[in-house]
Amino acid sequence: MAAAGSDAKVEADELPDFDEATDDKGAREDGKDGGGHGTGAITASGFRDFLLRPELMKALVACGFEHPSEVQHACIPQAMLGTDILCQAKSGMGKTHMPEDLDASTQETVSVLVLCHTRELAYQIQHEFKRLGQFVKKIKISAVFGGHPIDKDKEMLKNGCHVLVGTPGRVLQLVREEALKLDNLKRFILDECDRCIDELGLRRDVQQIFIKTPRKKQVMMFTATLTPETASICKKFMTEPHEITVESQSKLTLHGLLQYYVQLEEKQKNKKLIDMLDNLEFNQVVIFVKSVKRALALDGLLNECNFPSMTLHPESDRLSSDPPRSKRGKGNGKRGKGNGEVAVDVRLDKLQAFKDFKKRILVSTDLFGRGMDVERVNIVINYDMPETSDAYLHRVGRAGRFGTKGLAVTFSSTQEDTKVLKSVQERFEVSIPEMPDKVDTTSYLNA
Numbered sequence: 001m002a003a004a005g006s007d008a009k010v011e012a013d014e015l016p017d018f019d020e021a022t023d024d025k026g027a028r029e030d031g032k033d034g035g036g037h038g039t040g041a042i043t044a045s046g047f048r049d050f051l052l053r054p055e056l057m058k059a060l061v062a063c064g065f066e067h068p069s070e071v072q073h074a075c076i077p078q079a080m081l082g083t084d085i086l087c088q089a090k091s092g093m094g095k096t097h098m099p100e101d102l103d104a105s106t107q108e109t110v111s112v113l114v115l116c117h118t119r120e121l122a123y124q125i126q127h128e129f130k131r132l133g134q135f136v137k138k139i140k141i142s143a144v145f146g147g148h149p150i151d152k153d154k155e156m157l158k159n160g161c162h163v164l165v166g167t168p169g170r171v172l173q174l175v176r177e178e179a180l181k182l183d184n185l186k187r188f189i190l191d192e193c194d195r196c197i198d199e200l201g202l203r204r205d206v207q208q209i210f211i212k213t214p215r216k217k218q219v220m221m222f223t224a225t226l227t228p229e230t231a232s233i234c235k236k237f238m239t240e241p242h243e244i245t246v247e248s249q250s251k252l253t254l255h256g257l258l259q260y261y262v263q264l265e266e267k268q269k270n271k272k273l274i275d276m277l278d279n280l281e282f283n284q285v286v287i288f289v290k291s292v293k294r295a296l297a298l299d300g301l302l303n304e305c306n307f308p309s310m311t312l313h314p315e316s317d318r319l320s321s322d323p324p325r326s327k328r329g330k331g332n333g334k335r336g337k338g339n340g341e342v343a344v345d346v347r348l349d350k351l352q353a354f355k356d357f358k359k360r361i362l363v364s365t366d367l368f369g370r371g372m373d374v375e376r377v378n379i380v381i382n383y384d385m386p387e388t389s390d391a392y393l394h395r396v397g398r399a400g401r402f403g404t405k406g407l408a409v410t411f412s413s414t415q416e417d418t419k420v421l422k423s424v425q426e427r428f429e430v431s432i433p434e435m436p437d438k439v440d441t442t443s444y445l446n447a
Contacts, residue, residue: 050076055135063131074244084238085220086193086231088245108140108160109184115168115209116191117202119145120312120351120372125191126165128373139163144170154179168196168205175212185213188237192370193221194230194390203233210237224397225390256405257396258444260435261421266413269383270301276381276409277307277361281441283376284354286398287363290384298383299363309361312350312368370394378445382410385417389424407444409435 046067047060068076071089078085114129116122126143133139144153144166150173157164157179164171164180174180188210196202219238226234226245235241264272273287289295292313299311354362355374362368366386380399386392392410399406410432412421425432 050080052076055137056132058135059132062134071244078242079218079220082218084218084241085222086226086234086238086241086243086245087220087222088226088231089222089224107184108162109181110157110161110164111184112163112187112189113171113182113185113209113213114163114165114189114191115171115196115206116165117167117195117199117370118367119147119167120347120367121191121370122165122167123348123351124372129163129165133163141165144174146170150174150177150179168202168209172205172209175209182209182213185217187218187220188213189219190221190234190237192223193234194223194226195370197230197233225393257399257408258406258439259396259408259410259430259432260439261410261412261432262435263412269411269413270298272411273298273381273383274302274305274307277302280379280407280439281445282360282379283445284357284360284362284374285379285381286368286374286377286395287361287381287383288368288386288395289363289365290387292365294384295363295365302361302363307361308359309363310350310354310359311363312347312354313365314347314367366391366395368398372398374398378404378406380406380408382408385410385412385414385420387420389420389427392420392424393428405444405446407439 047057047065050068052060071087075085075087114122114125116125122143122145126141129141133141140159140161141163142156142161142165144156144164146167146169150170153170153174154177157174171180175182190196190206196206219241221234221237231243231245262272277285287298287309289298295311295313299309302309351372353359357376363383377398380396382392382395386395396406396408399408410421412418421432424430
């Protein structure tokens with residue numbers, strides 16, 4: 001993250017400034033931003049207290065949501081007021097926001113644009129928005145991302161779309177080819193904003209899309225991990241944003257999540273993993289590895305050992321959401337029905353199969369590490385140590401979501417692994433002990 005932060009400084013001046021006259025008016029003299037920090041100022045016992053529209057309340061009830069999380073307490077009222085929002089909150093707390101006042105009756109142009117860094121996350125957000133908008137008449141919610149025929153995306157846009165979710169590369173391509181008009185956009189939303197800003201290729205795409213939007217609009221950005229450098233760049237897209245941040249890094253950890261590590265040699269990992277899957281009680285488990293090759297090998301081993309697992313990973317080790325930029329120009333962008341297109345369909349089918357509980361064990365790269373929400377996952381195993389403390393936080397956040405219990409176990413086999421584990425404990429002020437021989441089932445399994 002440090003390297004990304006330094007790169008972020010280099011290109012900060014390249015960002016379009018939509019309100020030069022205001023400069024830094026978003027910061028008060030006391031150093032606090034205009035909207036204030038924290039989440040303690042607003043209290044509500046339920047979603048009804050927010051006076052949401054009846055269609056949205058009906059959807060919340062249908063989806064089983066009863067009480068807002070802390071971050072929802074802070075975000076929803078500000079979002080309803082049209083305030084720009086920069087939100088940092090722990091994983092699994094429901095940061096993704098469905099616009100409350102969306103009107104599908106007047107026009108069929110895109111009024112809400114949501115950008116995120118992977119196809120899988122775009123697919124998931126679209127699904128959640130459809131659930132929340134199921135009782136809004138005539139609402140059209142779609143997703144676009146690389147690997148699918150762009151002609152189908154163009155046809156969809158011709159038929160009308162109110163909420164569009166997409167990866168920056170595909171959205172920019174549609175804008176350049178004038179298939180996507182953003183003249184009537186009211187809300188610009190960036191999910192996992194640190195990833196989209198810190199990765200320079202993604203940031204360039206986001207910037208180019210942003211300058212095609214109207215000057216007057218609401219901008220909202222969300223993530224669990226946010227450095228001061230990245231936050232500073234995010235605020236250049238905004239006007240006097242309301243900031244919702246954690247007071248200390250320790251508050252990013254999930255309170256219901258039990259965390260352990262296992263010290264072992266590389267050659268001992270397979271046996272230890274099999275023993276754990278035999279002895280632990282789980283609904284669904286996600287096992288993270290560092291490469292596609294290792295994901296395929298481990299998935300094969302588990303199936304040989306009668307653990308019916310599945311694997312989810314990008315076509316290559318690169319975790320971007322679209323074709324390599326060197327192969328993507330300003331042309332017509334047409335692609336035949338080749339292997340890439342089939343691979344995307346397979347990835348989304350696999351993701352949905354896991355969400356539908358058709359498989360209980362998922363072996364994945366960091367592709368699944370950010371934003372992905374599968375309700376029944378209660379165990380995460382870091383078969384390979386993540387490279388950074390940020391990656392660790394996002395990975396283990398797949399379990400213990402929305403205040404539920406969960407278990408995270410990390411294998412440590414090298415000195416570098418030990419350093420990463422130490423940095424995790426120091427940064428998030430959490431003690432991660434060595435895993436005992438027996439773990440009480442009630443400590444990580446919800447009743």
